[in-house]
Amino acid sequence: MRMMLSSRRLLPALALILAVFPWIPGVPAYWVTLANLIGLASLVSIGLVLLTGVGGMTSFGQAAFCGFGAYTTAVLSTHYGVSPWLTLPVCLLVTGVLALPLGLLTVRLSGHFLPLGTIAWGLALYYLFGQLDFLGRYDGISSIPPLSLFGHPFYSDQDIFYVIWAFVLLAAVAAGNLLDSRVGRSIRALRGGRAVAESFGADTARAKLTVFVFAALLAGLSGWLYAHMQRTVNPSPFGLNLGIEYLLMAVVGGAGHVWGAVFGAGLVTLLKDVLQRILPVLFGGSGNYETIVFGALMVLVLQFASQGLWPLITRRLPAPPAKARVGASGAATLPRRQRRPAGEALMAVEAARKAFGGLVAVNDVSFAVRTGEIVGLIGPNGAGKSTTFNLISGATTLTAGAIVHDGIAMGAVQPRAVARMGIARTFQHVKVLGDMTVLENVALGAHLRGSAGVARSILRLDRAEERRLLAEAATQIERVGLGELMHAPASSLALGQLRILEVARALALDPALLLLDEPAAGLRHVEKQALAALLSRLRGDGMSILLVEHDMGFVMSLTDHIVVLDFGTKIAEGAPAEIKAHPAVIEAYLGGAA
Ligand code: ADP
Ligand code: MG
Secondary structure: OHHHHHHHHHHHHHHHHHHHHHHOOOOOHHHHHHHHHHHHHHHHHHHHHHHHHHOOOOOOOHHHHHHHHHHHHHHHHHHOOOOHHHHHHHHHHHHHHHHHHHHHHHOOOOOOHHHHHHHHHHHHHHHHHHHOHHHOHHHOEEOOOOOEEOOEEOOOHHHHHHHHHHHHHHHHHHHHHHHOOHHHHHHHOOOOOHHHHHHOOOOHHHHHHHHHHHHHHHHHHHHHHHHHHHOEEOOHHHOHHHHHHHHHHHHHHOOOOHHHHHHHHHHHHHHHHHHHHHHHHHHOOOOOOHHHHHHHHHHHHHHHOOOOOHHHHHOOOOOOOOOOOOOOOOOOOOOOOOOOOOOOEEEEEEEEEEEEOOEEEEEEEEEEEEOOOEEEEEOOOOOOHHHHHHHHHOOOOOOEEEEEEOOEEOOOOOHHHHHHOOEEEOOOOOOOOOOOEHHHHHHHHOHHHOOOOHHHHHOOOOHHHHHHHHHHHHHHHHHHOOHHHOOOEHHHOOHHHHHHHHHHHHHOOOOOEEEEEOOOOOOOHHHHHHHHHHHHHHHHOOOEEEEEEOOHHHHHOOOOEEEEEEOOEEEEEEOHHHHHHOHHHHHHHHHHHO
């Protein structure tokens, strides 16, 4: 959220500085040229901040996408005489269409295979540009016409300066809007929160592809501008060297900060200019010595300022004005699921079985959860509680048996489909996005209750829906008693509060069934009491809850019905009083203790 605040405040100031910059007396023309290069690099680097900094996908290949944009307009405007402005949509289309299959291949890769993959296609495309006859091979294409407006051609660096920086500002605003939206939350969940996002119905593979194509389009736009600024293109600026520089800009600027991308582009471009003049004099010859310095710089930044330099600067700025508070009331509310009368069949586990190799973790277990009741699933450590939970939540697939919810067999469904059926979960090992606020974390839970896509988010046409989603999140936060912490970063919460946050996030889905895996683990006694009070309030509101718990005492006072597992097998089932007196249960627990 912080990045959005600073971007909104920076925009007018930056626009003003940019408007007067070329006219300040005594500003050398070369500075304007440098500013243009910074602008072109900023476009690529803004895309990379989303792709790498926010989405966690490292790409060394962005320069190739600049090549798509540059070569498309070069060919169209020289060979076919198409006006440069008309080539822009074609450039974006070509870049997007080519980025799509590359993205589909690339985002599937994980770990270090992903950056290696980008290096591979980055290199391949560079050589391809140099081999194709209709792209002029390594000589490239020259005599590209300049951009023009109202019959006035932009031959000078001063003219195109405004075009470039207008696009940079637009791109920064678009990127900021995208991040500050429903789609943006699933993008920001890509690093470290994929399981959460999927459990609440967000398609994270699609979110990855979205940022990949968004970043590619910004690079393609940069290439288009570059072609009409230089009015000649050849393969050299679209190779791996530049790809590494772009990545350095994004990393230096700051992993998750849109304006950091512009800052990083400025810093690296200016540094390169200085180094290219100094280093050959120091070392003699004409090698690309700056590449060595950049490599060292990248290592240093990653080592000592992994968030980039931008946060080090913004930390010194005065705090942004208090944000308009999102309240639980005021905005129109989202439609709610129709509550069914208590006591009806809701979810049934039917002879569910899960084997891990020879180990049968869940051995033909059957039980049911009815509307408006809390069912406890208990048993000693290793009894198969979490595995059963994972079968219901779609995190693990059944070896045999069935799980039926609302009359529909869930079969081998993914967590996303489980969420769509109205089942929400919390995680035994708390999973929240630490750099998002409590409100944003909970709003992720309401993902399926909105529909705004990328275009609506970028154009800010999602505001009415977004207000409703945030109001819903705020309502759930108030409901669980975390209202005071609504705008705090989730990383500042204690474990007990995080578990409650997870309950609020699950409630934001408006679930018919709430799955809780050991929600009381690690809580202090008072926190356990508060949680128990909350859960019984939820039941009073008509919620059905499946409570997986190790702590028998916690479950006894709260549940309507208890299922006991031991070594994967159901050994008892009944009302709490019956379970307490059940010989097999006493044996399992005392036997375990002894
Ligand atoms: P509980 O939650 O009741 O403590 P679990 O469901 O986590 O128990 O585990 C049940 C059994 O299944 C344990 O013996 C555990 O070691 C085993 N198990 C759980 N998950 C896996 C897995 N992914 N691969 C192999 N064995 C597993
Ligand atoms: Mg467990």
